[in-house]
Amino acid sequence: MAKKKLSEKEILALLDDPQFHLAVAEYPTEHQDEIDAIDEYIRRVTPSLAPWVSASNPAETRIVGKRVKRVEDPVRLTGQAMYATDVSLPGMLHAAILRSPHARARIEDIDTSAAEALPGVRAVLTYKNVPTEGGAKTGSNPDRYAVQRDVNFAGEEVAAVAAEDAHTAREALDLIKIKWNVLPSITDMKEALLASAPDLAGTRTGNKTPASAPTKRGDFAAAYASAPIKHEGTYTTTTLQHATLEPYATVVRWDAPDHVTAWASTQYAPGIRSGLAGYFGLPRARVRAIAENTGGGFGSKTGANRDAIIAAVLSKMTLRPVKVAFDRPGNFKAATHRFADILTLKAGVTSDGRLVAYEGFNYGDAAAYRGGASAIVPLQRLYRADNATFTYQGVITNRPPSGAQRCVGDPQGTWAQEIFIDELAEKAGMDPVAFRLKNFETKIDQDTKRTWASCGIVECVEQGAKAIGWQQKWHKPGAAIRGSKAHGIGMAAHACAHGAMSLPMSSVVRIDQAGAIDINQGLTEIGGGQSTTMMMIATETVGASLKDAYPTWGDTGFVSDTGGTWGSRGTISAGSAVRNAALDLKAQLLVEATKPRGSSNKPLLEGKPEDLDTADGYAFLKADPSKRVALKDIVSATGSPMMGRGTHVVPAGVAMSVFAAGFAEVEVDLDTGEITLLRYIATDDLGKAINVLGAEQQIEGGASMGIGMALGEELKFDGPGNFPVNANWENYAMPTALDHPRWADFRPILVEPGDAIGPYGAKGLAEPPTAPPPPAIANAVYNAIGVRIHDAPITSDKILAGIKEKGLRA
């Protein structure tokens, strides 16, 4: 396929489009041509750094690579941290949202007169008065607005009330009368694909989204036909909710007819700004978005979602500040979701255990808003297969909107691939660890032929196998049953689309006469300690102390846009930009230190800039570190604060990927079907940890989300209206403290092979740990009882059915 050519104007437009940034971070392989064009352009226009200035050697850092308490935390420990749900403004109204009880329907008529008459109600928003022109259309296919008339999933917003208090707003919802025309709906992909299925979107495509071309290498059919060992299997995952502890929430205040401020629970404050600016046709400079603290995101809060839009519209209608906070069932129903996938895999293996032919067919639940739902990236990357075909097909259903959830489609693809690989290893008569090590592709992206900047998958597997005691513990399936308890171990490996590639980013690092360092970067802090990480990178690079840096908080009034906190891109992408800006600042400081100045016409330090280095707030002569001057004195000597600028671009021809592995040890109760996760070891190739504490946090949290996906999380739909029946934490099995192994048995292991591109060798980290747990646990269950579970989650009913089929119990 010929490469797409982009004009400078097109490139600049893409760089300015927040949705494109999100698409690139989450689905980089689908946008390679655009990324290449943009990278090439930015490399061309960016001034290069002074060749003599360099950052600390990663092996000799003073700040980076240490365990640092996070600056974000004290305010969260005292209860003083302000989240969007905590914001209260003078005159603020509270909103309540009416949601559709039907998965597919049209409102014939809506009567809000009784609601409007309720004392305390200030505005009611329905399809009759919702803005629909220009930017007020928040999406198309299907057309979407702040509230809907045509409903495509159960729980979709159809009306909103703003009232003096939350109780009155909720009361008013009960007074709204709707005449519904209920239409047939489907929440099961397989049903949607039947010839008899209703045409859900009027596309006459059999409920399929537009097809994309399969990825092909070599000749799968021929290689498969001649392979002595063949295997085939189908694997499914289901719809999951992010279940952030803080729901979708935004407070909006119109400050003037052309100026609006939003306090948002978001992963991307600049995305709220551009979203509202686009909606109301305002310049971005007339919208301010503030996100001091966000109670979790995990991919569900990537821009101006409906909470922000509804708050903004109601606020404009009433000229009062308005708070919208989804209630918990509403958040379960209408926030974005991890999409369900069906993967059918087929492979041929040589008699000595080499994968030679690999085929994957993936149906992904594009759901009500027809989002991307592909799960094939891990299939393309992790194992070498010279003859391969991978195909993705999206399916339209009436499930709630599909979106990015931590690692997006990769956990779905890895669920399928890693159970499949375990089965292949068994067919080949090999140990699952040995089979994987034999077949990993560690050098290149096989489809683009670009070289990985680093790859630590072998270390991940070797260190994990050692930590769990693979050699001692792994046994034949079902060979460790004692009484009613069966013991097993299993593993999974993962290659991730995230934590690596994203668009060029730039940042500014300033230092003032007091030596205070101000990092202008706009990563919104959602719990990962992004502010601490950026402070560590900046101060290490400038040669200052950590205490000299200001923390940065998400407020578009003060920070520039360095992209969203998603795609595991913060450290690698924004962090590289911060490093480069800090290097630029360091170079300027050293030049200024050696300039003759004052009446004596003497420099602060004798020598050339390249003879100097910086550390702990001083510039000094490398040859004689006792000859030194404080950085703040250099700044003072110049008479004004100094500023470094930096841009990060991935070098040409290089590809990045992050790798991870997981090892699980389980006990299965043959009478109850209950699984106890005794031990879980997560090994992650993060290149290099900036903050060891933060790195461990990401691995533990990511693994925890994977454990939830493995052992019970599943949003279920039932009844004639295809309603989500467990849209709450009581019935949606999110793991508690009791569902994880004990402290010593739940271990993160940092694999640090370094990386040629990221700051101090770091790569991204937040997402990769999420993918290995589900298949690792499924494989451990197989090792325990000899029962294969192909459909996530692994629940007791499926285990018991397998046990019965196996004859382990009557």
Added chain:
Amino acid sequence: MAAKGRYSRRTFLKGAGATAAGTAAVACGTTGIGPGPVTAQPVAVRVGPAANAPGTQLSRVTVNGTLYEAAVDARWTLAEMLREQLGLTGTKVGCDRGECGSCTVLVDGKPVLSCLTLATEVADKQITTVEGLAVGGKLNPLQEAFWETGAVQCGFCTPGMLMSATALLAAKPKPTEDEVRLALSGNLCRCTGYRKIVEGVLVASGQAPKA
């Protein structure tokens, strides 16, 4: 963690005045973990709409040592009273239906879900919220241990975790790891996998998790 993290059952409230006496049910102290120093309030702080407004009920309640005389909306939960009326937004509402534990506060020393408790139910009781933990503007040993061990990520579940842990440590100064896990099992967290939270509670109790 240094010995300052050691938990103490001793209370410092002895003789702190009639208003504060009831808080002795919460184990706390200048070297321990619990609410900050309590000042006897000669006059209650009056909050809320006029006491005789329709649908309101007058309630005297002590929160973090301050006695309030609050005219509360009869429909309000304790969480709403704390957040909306007293401005104590440290208590978080994750679900408003008793599932997540984010709104946990101590009522007479016992952990209670403030979203399932009516404001009118706590009349004449002693409430401790997360805002009552730091002593003299300094983190208390449990908060310090949470900071040190990295028990906080997004922080939304943190206040509830701290309150459940405070109640546990008051009842059992040296809990086992399993006791900590059980005590925190009503508090959901989506960021941490609970590992560093469990570690934080153990460190605060002067113990290290078993390697």
